[in-house]
Amino acid sequence: MHRLASAMLALAWLAPAAAAAAEDPSPTLKKIAETGVISLGYREAEPPFSYKTPDGKITGFSMELCDRVVEAVRKHLKLDTLKVDYVPATSATRFILVKSGKIDVECAATTNNAERRKIVGFSYPHFATATQYVTRKADNIAKVEDLAGRSVAAASGTVNIEQLNALNREKRLNIGVMPTKGGNEAFDLVADGRASAFVWDGILLAALIAQAPDPSVFTLSTDTLSPPEPYGLLVRHGDEEFRSVVNAALKAVFTSPEIDSLYKTWFMSPIPPDGMNLNLPMSPALKAAFAEPKDYLE
Structure with a gap:
């Protein structure tokens, strides 16, 4: 009888706590509702996903998707208006900014993997790419092994530099890894002959090559350092209510004709x-991902 009473007393204390926890609002939605402001993280130079034009406009494929997210959040919170605060983020600062709440959604090209999911949340995937490298054609670098003993650049805080370091150890290539603050700096090292290669996401390298004064000078590797991995929008870890609002907004775009129009604008047409113009048709795998959006958990 004493044990039964103790158990019932414990349940009596736990039940209100559990109910309160269940009713706790999303910290992100709560902040947005109270301030009337949503903070979007963007990149200064990461076309076609997220970048700032010379006239100061912040644009890109990921930014347009985030525009749809902003409207979905406004409707969800029943707000008349919702102001957008744009916060610059880099490969090195993006996770800190999201974890600290200074960014509500990071709208760029961030790879989703198991290690990162321990510290941030990811939306449904909106693109996928493998890690490749760019070299100068004149250097005749045909395969990964040709990088042995050379200097290779990679942006700090990316999965690419981790993959380069792992490959270097595994194959004992004696590569001199050159960490940089961002993609443009690393690409310049290759263009100037100070690095033999730059390792990054294939789609982002293709964009840098296309923007070069003479794209024919460069070669994008056919070798890859990873299988294709998905990009996702970043949100605060554990805020499932907010993540569900983000995912619902993306699903509405992905499963409608609008996604074909958006993709054509950013990957098949001239962009500011x-x-x-990347002239990159949508892959069958990406079409399938858009048709049935789901969380990437590998």
């Missing part, structure tokens, strides 16, 4: 400011 200089008319770069």
Whole structure:
């Protein structure tokens, strides 16, 4: 009888606590509702996903998807208006900014993997790419093994530099890894002959090559350092209510004709400011991912 009473007393204390926890609002939605502001993280130079044009406009494929997210959040919170605060983020600062709440959604090209899911949340995937490298054609670098003993650049805080270090150890290539603050700096090292290669996401390298004064100078590797991995929008870890609002907004776009129009705009057409055109058709795998959006958990 004493044990039964103790158990019932414990349940009596736990039940209100559990109910309160269940009713706790999303910290992100709570902050947005109270301030009337949503903070979006963007990149200064990561076309076609997220970048700032010379006239100061912040744009890109990921930014347009985030525009749809902003409207979905406004409707969810029943707000008349919702102000957007744009916060610059880099490969090195993006996770800190999301974890600290200074960014509500990071709208760029961030790879989703198991290690990162321990510290941030990811939306449904909105693109997928493998890690490749760019070299100068004149250097005749045909395969990964040709990088042995050379200097290779990679941006700090990316999965690419981790993959480069792992490959270097595994194959004992004696590569001199050159960490940089961002992609443009690393690409310049290759263009100037100070690095033999730059390791990054294939799609982002293709964009940098297309923007170069003479794209024919460079070669994008056919070798890859990873299988294709998905990009996702970043949100705060554990805030499932907010993540569900983000995912619902993306699903509405992905499963409608709008996604074909958006993709054509950013990957099959000239984009600002200089008319770069990647001419990259949507892959069957990406089409399938858009048709049935789901969390990437590998």
